[in-house]
Amino acid sequence: MSGPNTDYDPVEVTPLKAEEVERMRDEAIAAIAGAKDLAELKQVRLDHAGDRSPLALANREIGALPPQARKEAGARVGQARGAVNKALGERTLVLEAEHEERMLVEETVDVTLATQRRPRGARHPITTFSERLADVFLAMGWEVADGPWVEAEWLNFDALNMGPDHPARTMQDTFWLEPAEAALVLRTHTSPVQARTMLTQQPPIYVVCPGRVYRTDEVDATHSPVFHQIEGLVVDKGITMAHLKGTLDHMTTALFGSGITTRFRPSYFPFTEPSAEMDMVCFVCRGVDPDACRTCRGEGWIELGGCGVVNPRVLTACGIDPEVYSGIAFGFGIDRMLMFRHNVEDLRDVFEGDVRFASAFGTEI
Known part of the structure; x- marks a missing residue:
C-alpha cells in the first residue's frame, strides 16, 4: 500500500503559480486604477475582489493542497488579495473626494438669487x-x-x-x-x-x-x-x-x-x-x-x-x-x-x- 505523495509540487497547479497570482493581482490593480467613478469601481470590486473573482477562486484551491504546500500558496494568494484590497481602499477615497468636489460645483445653489417658487395664492x-x-x-x-x-x-x-x-x-x-x-x-x-x-x-x-x-x-x-x-x-x-x-x-x-x-x-x-x-x-x-x-x-x-x-x-x-x-x-x-x-x-x-x-x-x- 503506497503512502501519501510527499513530492507533490503546488506550483504545478496553474492558479497557484507565482507568476499567475502576480498576473491576477496586477490585472486587478490596473482595473482599480482605471475606474473613473464610484459606479465603475463598484463593478471592478465585484470582478476582482468578489466571491467569484480569480483570486477568490485561486484561494479555494489551497485547501486541496498537501499540508506542507498550503503555507507557501496561502501566503502568496493572501498577499495578492491584500494588495488588491489596499488599492481598492485608496482608490475609493480618491473617487469619493472627486465626487464631492464635483457635486459642490454642479449642484451649487446661489441663495442670494430670487426665489422661483410660486407665491401663495389667496381667495378673492x-x-x-x-x-x-x-x-x-x-x-x-x-x-x-x-x-x-x-x-x-x-x-x-x-x-x-x-x-x-x-x-x-x-x-x-x-x-x-x-x-x-x-x-x-x-x-x-x-x-x-x-x-x-x-x-x-x-x-x-x-x-x-x-x-x-x-x-x-x-x-x-x-x-x-x-x-x-x-x-x-x-x-x-x-x-x-x-x-x-x-x-x-x-x-x-x-x-x-x-x-x-x-x-x-x-x-x-x-x-x-x-x-x-x-x-x-x-x-x-x-x-x-x-x-x-x-x-x-x-x-x-x-x-x-x-x-x-x-x-x-x-x-x-x-x-x-x-x-x-x-x-x-x-x-x-x-x-x-x-x-x-x-x-x-x-x-x-x-x-x-x-x-x-x-x-x-x-x-x-
Whole structure:
C-alpha cells in the first residue's frame, strides 16, 4: 500500500503559480486604477475582489493542497488579495473626494438669487366677504338662495312692480340680450332671486341672496358695470319695519363691531312700501369727530343701501296673499361694504385681478 505523495509540487497547479497570482493581482490593480467613478469601481470590486473573482477562486484551491504546500500558496494568494484590497481602499477615497468636489460645483445653489417658487395664492376678498355676510344670516336660521345671471325681463322688472312703462326702469341701466323678443337681460340686481323664491316656496320665507349683477355704468373709482349685491327677504305673518331694523342692526354689529347704530331715511323703491335708505354710524369716528374722519368725510354716517316693507303688489305677483302675509326686504352693495370695511379707495383695485391686492387680505376658510 503506497503512502501519501510527499513530492507533490503546488506550483504545478496553474492558479497557484507565482507568476499567475502576480498576473491576477496586477490585472486587478490596473482595473482599480482605471475606474473613473464610484459606479465603475463598484463593478471592478465585484470582478476582482468578489466571491467569484480569480483570486477568490485561486484561494479555494489551497485547501486541496498537501499540508506542507498550503503555507507557501496561502501566503502568496493572501498577499495578492491584500494588495488588491489596499488599492481598492485608496482608490475609493480618491473617487469619493472627486465626487464631492464635483457635486459642490454642479449642484451649487446661489441663495442670494430670487426665489422661483410660486407665491401663495389667496381667495378673492369679494368671495370671502360675501361668505361672511351670508354666515351672519345663516346663524339666524335664514337660507342662502341663488339664481341665474341671465334673467327673464318679467322676473327682473315686472314681478317687482316695475311694469313696461314704470319710470323706475329708467333708473337702472340694463344690459339687454339679443334677440329682443327673447326678453332676457343681465340681471340688474339680485331681487329676481327673491321673486323666484316666492314663486317656488310657501311662507314663511327667510332668504338672503348674494351674487353678481350688471349695469351699464362707466368704470371709475366708485362704479363698475359688474358688481355684487346681497339682498334679503322675509315673508311671514306679522312682519313689520321693526323686524327690519333689528335684523339690520344685528348685521352691522356682526360686520363692523359693537356699538354700531343705524338710521332710516325715507326713500322710494317700487318693490317696497314704505321704503327707506339705511345709514350706519361711521365705524371709524363713531360720529364723535366726523370733520376729521376720512371714511365718512364729515358726515358721521355711512349710507349702506335701500330697504323697506315688501310692496303688496310684489307679493300678489308672486302668488302670496298680502292680506295674510307681509314681508321686509333690503339690498346692499357688497363691494361698497368691502371698501368701507377695509379702506379700499378705488373700486378698480377690486376687479383688476392684481394678485397683490388679494394677497393682502390673506386666505380665509
